[in-house]
Structure formats: C-alpha cells, structure tokens
Amino acid sequence: MNKIIFPDGFIWGAATASYQIEGAWNEDGKGESIWDIASHTPGKIKNGDKGDIACDHYHRYKEDVQLMKKLGLNAYRFSISWPRIFPSGTGKVNQKGLLFYDKLINELLANEIEPVVTLYHWDLPVSLQKIGGWESLEVVEAYVDYATCIFNHFGDRVKMWITFNEPMVFTLGFYAEGFFGERNVRGGIMATQYVNVAHAKAVEAYRLSPYSDGKIGITLDLSPVYPKTDSSLDKMAVTIVDGVTNRLFLDPVLKASYPRDILRIFKDIFNLPPIPKEDLQLLKNNPIDFLGINNYFCERVHAEKPGDLIDIEALLKKEKIEGREYSEMGWEVYPEGLYDLLMRVDKDYNHPIIYITENGMACKDDKIINGIVQDDDRLSYLKRYFAAAHQAIRDGVNLKGYFVWSLMDNFEWLEGYSKRFGLIRIDYKTQERIWKKSAHWYRNVIAENGFDIDS
Numbered sequence: 001m002n003k004i005i006f007p008d009g010f011i012w013g014a015a016t017a018s019y020q021i022e023g024a025w026n027e028d029g030k031g032e033s034i035w036d037i038a039s040h041t042p043g044k045i046k047n048g049d050k051g052d053i054a055c056d057h058y059h060r061y062k063e064d065v066q067l068m069k070k071l072g073l074n075a076y077r078f079s080i081s082w083p084r085i086f087p088s089g090t091g092k093v094n095q096k097g098l099l100f101y102d103k104l105i106n107e108l109l110a111n112e113i114e115p116v117v118t119l120y121h122w123d124l125p126v127s128l129q130k131i132g133g134w135e136s137l138e139v140v141e142a143y144v145d146y147a148t149c150i151f152n153h154f155g156d157r158v159k160m161w162i163t164f165n166e167p168m169v170f171t172l173g174f175y176a177e178g179f180f181g182e183r184n185v186r187g188g189i190m191a192t193q194y195v196n197v198a199h200a201k202a203v204e205a206y207r208l209s210p211y212s213d214g215k216i217g218i219t220l221d222l223s224p225v226y227p228k229t230d231s232s233l234d235k236m237a238v239t240i241v242d243g244v245t246n247r248l249f250l251d252p253v254l255k256a257s258y259p260r261d262i263l264r265i266f267k268d269i270f271n272l273p274p275i276p277k278e279d280l281q282l283l284k285n286n287p288i289d290f291l292g293i294n295n296y297f298c299e300r301v302h303a304e305k306p307g308d309l310i311d312i313e314a315l316l317k318k319e320k321i322e323g324r325e326y327s328e329m330g331w332e333v334y335p336e337g338l339y340d341l342l343m344r345v346d347k348d349y350n351h352p353i354i355y356i357t358e359n360g361m362a363c364k365d366d367k368i369i370n371g372i373v374q375d376d377d378r379l380s381y382l383k384r385y386f387a388a389a390h391q392a393i394r395d396g397v398n399l400k401g402y403f404v405w406s407l408m409d410n411f412e413w414l415e416g417y418s419k420r421f422g423l424i425r426i427d428y429k430t431q432e433r434i435w436k437k438s439a440h441w442y443r444n445v446i447a448e449n450g451f452d453i454d455s
C-alpha cells in the first residue's frame, strides 16, 4: 500500500460549461451566442455537430445533480450562459434565464454540493460580437452590468466566482485562427487587455455587491514550456512562448503588470499603443482571492533559426515526439508538467491560493463491459495528475481543490462530439448517462480523500 491522502477540506469537483452541455439553444427567451452561430455555419464544426441539444442538461439538470451526488462531489463548476440572462447582451433581463440557474443552484445546495460559477465560458451574445466583441469598451461595460446582475441575484447562495475561463483561448486563440472571419492577431492582443479590464471591473463590482463574503478569481489555461533540445535557440523560444502563453495572463491578475519582453515584441510587430496606466491601477486595486488553473498538457518548443523565434504560432505547433504519450486531442500527457507548473506559479507569484479548475483527458472510450465504459487510460491519467498535485502540496503549494474536466462527455467546441472527456458517458441518441470506470474510481478517491498510488 502506498496511500496518498489530501489535506482535510480539499475540494473535489467536476467542471462543465453552459454551451457544451445545456442544449435548449433557443428556449425560454434565450438569445443567440457566437457558438450558436458557429454551430449553424456549415463546415465550421467537425462532422457538422451542433450544440442545440448537447447533453440536454437544461431539462435534465436534476438527474445530473443526482449523478454528482452519487460521485460524492464537494463542488460543481459550471458557467452561466450570458445570452440566457440578457438575450441581446444588455438591456432587459430574461427572468426565465435566471430561473433556470436558480433551480440548478438550489438543487446543488439541497444536495450539499457547492456551486462554483464561471461568468464567461466563451458564449458571447451575438449582438455584442457585432459591435466589436472583446475589442470594444461597450462590451466591457455590458459584461460588468451582466456580472453585477448575477452577483446581486445569486450572491446569497454562490460563494465562489470565476470571472473568465481561459482568456488566452477566446482572445489570442480565436482571433489568430480566424474564428471571427479574418485572422487578426493584433485584435486578439488588444482583446486580452480589454478582458483584463473587464475582469478587474467585475472583481470591483463583486466587492461592492450586497453579498461580497465569497471568493472571486479567474481561470487561466497554463502549460509548462520545455525546450525540445538543449540548444540556446530552443531555450530562447521557451522564454518567448512562456511569456505569450503564461506570463501575459498571469502578470496582469497577480502582479498588476504586463511582461515587458513580450510587450516589446508585440510593439515591434503590431505597433501597439502602450497599456493605459489606469488599467494597471484598476488591476492593482482589485486583486483576486484565488487563481484557477486549467492544465491539460505541456509545450515542447523548437527553433531552427533566429527568425523562428517571432513566429509564435509555428513554435506552438504540436508535433508528436517519439516515445511520448498523447491523448486523443494530440496533447502530451505529462503529469510532471503539472507539478513543475504549480511550483513555478507558487514561487514566481507569491504563493497564491490555487484551484485546478480543469484537468482531464479525451479518450477513445470504445469498450463497454457490463454497462461500464473501460476507460483505463483516463483513470491512469487522473491518478498520475492527482499524484503530481499532491506532491506539489507537500512541497508547499497552496492548492485547495481539483475539478476534473468533465462531469460528462459534451460538445468539445470545434471538435463537436468527436472527443469524449467525461467521467460519465453520454449516449447522444438516447441521452442515457453511463458510468465509466474512472467515475467509479473517482468516487472512491473523494470518499477517502486519497487513493493508493500502486493499485
């Protein structure tokens, strides 16, 4: 027996996001989000999949809370669909939208599961994209109004808030890949700054709201970056990629600053204006209570010649390296990377309180025996990542909880339903929920607050 036990009070959870599970895309007065448009655009999503029904969670939330209860979850992280609350982004509140989340939150609390709410997990109301999306100050103001409405309505029952999920993906990522039409890297960089302003203003609004006795933070997608070889060019590539994918997002929310080396590179290439002083002040005045980290993989970067160093997208191309382990997403499985990442954030950012707000693995899940999905690969992944997190806690990291992505299989954005991340399998034809081996194992982990690493 080689048992790992987590600290008392450690929070075990699972995570989802509104568009990925809810369905009911046009019910009860909901407005359209940019993902409804993407879903309905031929050729955009793999296999023509749509989020119209997804896991039908909008109608099956009670059954899903029972699944959580059976798993023994301490907490459940989900996001609110902005266009359910404000169908056109601003203006009149849709009461039926509030009602759905009232029912979900009350159901969670009645089952002793703590609701952890993400305000924005990528489903921007379409009308706000039309006026400039995250490059527009009007959208920033609309977000703060939306956040304020949510804090006022649910703040009596929700005590853990996340302003944004993965700003890098919906700013730099979406803009660079041309999600909104033309590729527009400059727009993506500007959007990161607007999102930071929106984030800080939402934190400010929370502190001023009637129920401000909870905690508020942000979720960043972070990955440790390693050089592919020992060359000095590869080491320089590490500094740049780490700067653009990690420090550019960590520094504003934890140090109220932007990494100078990266700003210099951006300025040279894109002729960007300086960051307004008042934006930095706003970030400084509104620190977070905790940092949410989503981690799925590590980066290994390589540059052949000095010119390669400024082509960040090329540096981030994921090539498979002989002998390494990859998930169905093509992401490198590297639990040591989670350990390195946690230690580094702890050291460089003054020992913040951290939650892993997402971690998990897409697997084939093609074997079902006696009604149980045989996802040994996912189970092994979770075991090794949990062990890495535990080691980081032993070495001093202030890690307070872990949310597995995801509670159930769901609409994996551009990949549609082709990738399965759930602890629970969804049969999309019948909407049946089917337990996987990893879910049974996770239930024991939660019950014992630990597990035997050798079994």
Ligand code: FCB
Residues within 6 Å of the ligand: 017, 020, 165, 166, 169, 221, 294, 358, 405, 412, 413, 421
């Ligand atoms: C993260 C997203 C989440 C999910 C996982 C696999 O980047 O936050 O919605 O798609 O990846």
